[in-house]
Amino acid sequence: MNPPALAQGVRFRRSADGQGVLLVPEGVVNLNDSAAAIVELLDGKRTIDAIAAALGERYGMDNAVVRSDVEDLLQRLAEKMWVAEAATAP
Amino acid sequence: MVSRPLSLLAELTYRCNLQCPYCYNPLDLSAYRPELDADAWCRVVDEAAALGILQLHLSGGEPTLRPDDLCSIVERARRREIYTNLITQGTFLSDELLDRLVLAGLDHIQLSLQGAHAQLADSFAGAAVHERKLDALVRALQRDVAVTLNCVLHAGNIDGIDDVIALAERFGVKRLELANAQFYGWGLRNRAALLPSREQVDRATASVQGARGRLRGRMEISYVLADYYEVFPKPCMHGWASRFLTVAPDGRVLPCPAAAAIATLTFENVRERGLAEIWQHSAAFNAYRGTGWMAEPCRSCDRKDIDFGGCRCQAYLLTGDAGATDPACSKSPRHDLVGRAAVGSSAAMLPRRP
Numbered sequence A: 001m002n003p004p005a006l007a008q009g010v011r012f013r014r015s016a017d018g019q020g021v022l023l024v025p026e027g028v029v030n031l032n033d034s035a036a037a038i039v040e041l042l043d044g045k046r047t048i049d050a051i052a053a054a055l056g057e058r059y060g061m062d063n064a065v066v067r068s069d070v071e072d073l074l075q076r077l078a079e080k081m082w083v084a085e086a087a088t089a090p
Numbered sequence B: 001m002v003s004r005p006l007s008l009l010a011e012l013t014y015r016c017n018l019q020c021p022y023c024y025n026p027l028d029l030s031a032y033r034p035e036l037d038a039d040a041w042c043r044v045v046d047e048a049a050a051l052g053i054l055q056l057h058l059s060g061g062e063p064t065l066r067p068d069d070l071c072s073i074v075e076r077a078r079r080r081e082i083y084t085n086l087i088t089q090g091t092f093l094s095d096e097l098l099d100r101l102v103l104a105g106l107d108h109i110q111l112s113l114q115g116a117h118a119q120l121a122d123s124f125a126g127a128a129v130h131e132r133k134l135d136a137l138v139r140a141l142q143r144d145v146a147v148t149l150n151c152v153l154h155a156g157n158i159d160g161i162d163d164v165i166a167l168a169e170r171f172g173v174k175r176l177e178l179a180n181a182q183f184y185g186w187g188l189r190n191r192a193a194l195l196p197s198r199e200q201v202d203r204a205t206a207s208v209q210g211a212r213g214r215l216r217g218r219m220e221i222s223y224v225l226a227d228y229y230e231v232f233p234k235p236c237m238h239g240w241a242s243r244f245l246t247v248a249p250d251g252r253v254l255p256c257p258a259a260a261a262i263a264t265l266t267f268e269n270v271r272e273r274g275l276a277e278i279w280q281h282s283a284a285f286n287a288y289r290g291t292g293w294m295a296e297p298c299r300s301c302d303r304k305d306i307d308f309g310g311c312r313c314q315a316y317l318l319t320g321d322a323g324a325t326d327p328a329c330s331k332s333p334r335h336d337l338v339g340r341a342a343v344g345s346s347a348a349m350l351p352r353r354p
């Protein structure tokens, strides 16, 4: 399985007030804090496991729980074609 | 507190070598000169970034008629971390221009076709350009930039929607926008000829639904509804002066690309006043901001924070009052204005003139 990455034409950034947003061809998508924290780690190098581990450590949460949140979000982003690799179970 | 705008539509020029009868550009195209030069546009980009703008849409007219200026503006926007989207009909997208734009940091190209087949498409474009557009599409898809294929739907081409979807599939397009024509500018002038029948719209909607299911995960299809046939109006611009602003070729700042038609408002110019000042303080921007300006039936309607009373420009163009409920709304006392148009006629289309 390839590490997930933002699709071509999709960028993440923070707006002036710190809000995490996804800039996509269709417009500007506001992300909530947990979604922004996940998307920020999508660099095409980190695997889903690595992302889950990093976030689990940062927020002191169980990796399995974080992992399922990450997979859910990636699944939704993949449906809109905003991430290049769909989250598939290993 | 006035909200921050998210997107800026920069209309570089209203000039265009095509003559689409549905063009939303104003009829008095020559009134928008002189055009802002590249330096002025770069200043607009700087001011937009300071104002919190995240996306810049470069359009017109045909923005690639100013290739050097276009590249400079994209480069400046990229430097300010603004996402850039080029809206083009593609007839001037040479390899050289594409490469320069990608190098400048262009994020996305929206390329429009007038239909799936050359003969019909060219009859609306007013020139033999379909093949050249397809060639541009192929070359754009090969580059490091995202591409959306767009087709405006109207009575004359909407029955060919399946062929447009098939064409997109054949070319490996990942994003397709199918947009029912909106009636502003030349489009309003040609409304009688452009407005599809309800049956045509229903068939097209069914085609889109079928294709979405079939192509899920391979192609994202966005569909702009035909508001004349909806129960409620479109949430135009997500509310007047709430998220979007437009700078016309001559520097006039508008809350909506069609707003210059509203003769009861005066629009300020970036040559004379800063973008942030205009956004916050211009009388035209504040005229229909929020919901306080609304009269009945909008005032007491539970959808007023959903569709914001519809489109101010459409309200003005059809009723003469920009503060009226959009006649596209079934609750509008002037909904008959839309119904009467929808009865349909086969008037001739007047090609857009430069």
Ligand code: SF4
Binding pocket: B016, B017, B018, B019, B020, B022, B023, B024, B025, B060, B061, B062, B089, B352
């Ligand atoms: S809609 Fe047609 S005529 Fe109008 S600017 Fe676009 S390509 Fe040119």
Ligand code: SF4
Binding pocket: B232, B233, B297, B298, B299, B301, B302, B303, B304, B305, B307, B308, B309, B310, B325, B326, B329, B330, B331, B332
């Ligand atoms: S009455 Fe006004 S607010 Fe209510 S649905 Fe119609 S346009 Fe929207």
